[in-house]
Amino acid sequence: MAAPQVVVVGGGIIGAATAYYLSAKGARPIVVEAVSPACSASGKAGGFLALDWCDGNAVGPLARRSFALHAELAATLGTDCGYRRVRTHSISVRQPAQRGAATAAAASKRLPALPDWVDGDNIGQAALIGTEENTAQVHPELLTRALLQRAQDAGGSLQLGAVVGLAVEGGRVTGARVRARGSGQERELPADAVVFAMGAWSSQLAQWLLQLAGFSVSGLKVHSIVLDDSQNRTTPDCLFLAYRGTDGKSLEPEVYPRPGGQVYICGVSEEDVPVPATAADVHPRPDAIATLQGVAASVSQELGRAELLQQQACYLPCTDDGLPAIGRVPGLENAYVATGHSCWGILNAPATGEALSELIMDGKAKSVDLRAFDPARFVRRRAAARA
Ligand SMILES: Cc1cc2nc3c(=O)[nH]c(=O)nc-3n(C[C@H](O)[C@H](O)[C@H](O)COP(=O)(O)OP(=O)(O)OC[C@H]3O[C@@H](n4cnc5c(N)ncnc54)[C@H](O)[C@@H]3O)c2cc1C
Structure with missing residues (x-):
């Protein structure tokens, strides 16, 4: 069976980590980035990492898993991304x-x-x-680029262009409409699944997908x-x-x-x-x-x-409740969101990418419980406010 083609919208650290773990699971990720990889928060962040500073709220287990994955990535990626304990x-x-x-x-x-x-x-x-037991740092731009590179080495690819819309048929996304950077030409990129990791630009989703009306970042x-x-x-x-x-x-x-x-x-x-x-x-x-x-x-x-x-x-x-949105787009097959990581996106990117790759490829996230991050919560809240 051919490797599933997963379009990842956004070449920040969340998109890069998702592409990396998807490629490790045998998918063929295509990262579509509007400007350049790590051009926004993921290239301009501090890169501070903490094991247990998110304990006591829903992000705690995601952060703990991610802290461990950062150490693993530093040992296995084969690129020095400035990781060290501090x-x-x-x-x-x-x-x-x-x-x-x-x-x-x-x-x-x-x-x-x-x-x-x-x-x-x-x-x-x-x-x-x-x-040094519970705090560390990494260079976020170097890590984002290294994750993207490894995903490409494993059969994925990077396209420079903006996703400007989606193709939806029978309740599932079948592709993304991409406007190429430079030529401005538009074409449809077929997709078995699409992950939206568009950082502060994620509110566009509510315009593209009625299912996400009310979703705001x-x-x-x-x-x-x-x-x-x-x-x-x-x-x-x-x-x-x-x-x-x-x-x-x-x-x-x-x-x-x-x-x-x-x-x-x-x-x-x-x-x-x-x-x-x-x-x-x-x-x-x-x-x-x-x-x-x-x-x-x-x-x-x-x-x-x-x-x-x-x-x-x-x-x-x-996001307005301070939690990231990670999971399926409600009411639409094979569409996923990963955004809203606020000031802990560098820390939480590896566990986000790992859990999403499990959800997409195996049907369920096993490494971390994603229920608290369900993107459907925004839609439910909006419906409740209107009732
Ligand atoms: C000053 C600062 C310091 C920080 N320090 C830390 C820290 O020390 N530790 C920590 O854990 N976190 C830190 N963070 C938080 C972290 O940087 C963010 O949470 C994280 O980078 C978000 O990553 P992202 O991939 O979701 O978004 P981004 O990095 O913003 O990436 C989104 C990408 O999507 C692209 N895009 C958007 N729309 C489209 C489209 N339609 N088509 C194609 N591409 C599109 C954009 O061009 C962009 O490249 C810091 C943030 C800031 C601002």
Whole structure:
């Protein structure tokens, strides 16, 4: 029997992980990506991973399974994606640092648990909130690209183009209409199954499929920067900050040194900014980037002087109940959704892809219970609200 052809819409980490695990189960995934692989949140995220920080809500088992799969992928993918275990600290920072101030050494002496490079002037209370046992990191863009590459090596493929509609016959999806990037030509791609992993663009689904009327995924715009650390002054210590700037505004930025001489910092969001047509239309705001550079300087004198390598913004895909949507499209055969992973999409991508591949290929997800993530819940809620 020919390998089932599964069209995966979206080349972010959720689409890439789904394609990877589908190809391992003998399917032929075709990933259709509108701009370029990892062009949005999956290429601009931090890549912080935690074993048990989602315990106590429905995402807990998904996160635990995924944390284990990340370690397995690091050992088996054959590509270095910057995976390593880390220590994690929470730190309060009261004011942006004044460059060149002389109190840094005193500050680091006061806080012996912090690494030497965390020597900002206004560092306040600090606590160790994660160890190498339960926290880790990975480079999200490298991992997304590596998963896609392995899926292609195993018989899958990648097409650059936007899915602009679907072919539906007799209650099942038979194909996706793809507008090629560049030529703009449209053609139908036949499919035995379709997975929608469109991140912050997933609300389009409600327009394509009556079965998903009411399905909504919003996008929250978040900024990030990458700084040069080619002297490798930092250590595997991730920082979660409670930060108050000179303007009095409170932020919760995150600072992640990466192997290979870079430091990633994110944390300035912009409320109520509509998701633009494509990821290529997302641009950072200069004031947000300046704020993140101020955060860097307040944490570390070294980071305050570091060269700015990347300034960027992207959209977190969020559902209104805070849980991802993973599973079958209600009322339609062979159509599946995987989106809404919010701030834990890098962590939860492997277990999402693994469970979806089981659902598609074996009829049931065995590795994780997906019931809490059923996309039908949005449709049920809308029907209940109308009744
Ligand atoms: C600043 C920031 C930091 C983060 N840090 C972390 C972290 O440390 N740890 C963690 O676990 N998570 C983190 N996240 C969350 C994580 O990045 C996201 O949850 C995850 O990347 C979402 O992946 P995705 O594949 O669903 O979406 P995306 O990465 O947005 O990918 C969706 C893709 O679908 C494509 N697409 C959309 N519509 C179509 C169409 N019609 N046809 C074809 N292609 C289409 C888009 O072009 C895009 O490439 C962070 C997010 C942000 C914003």
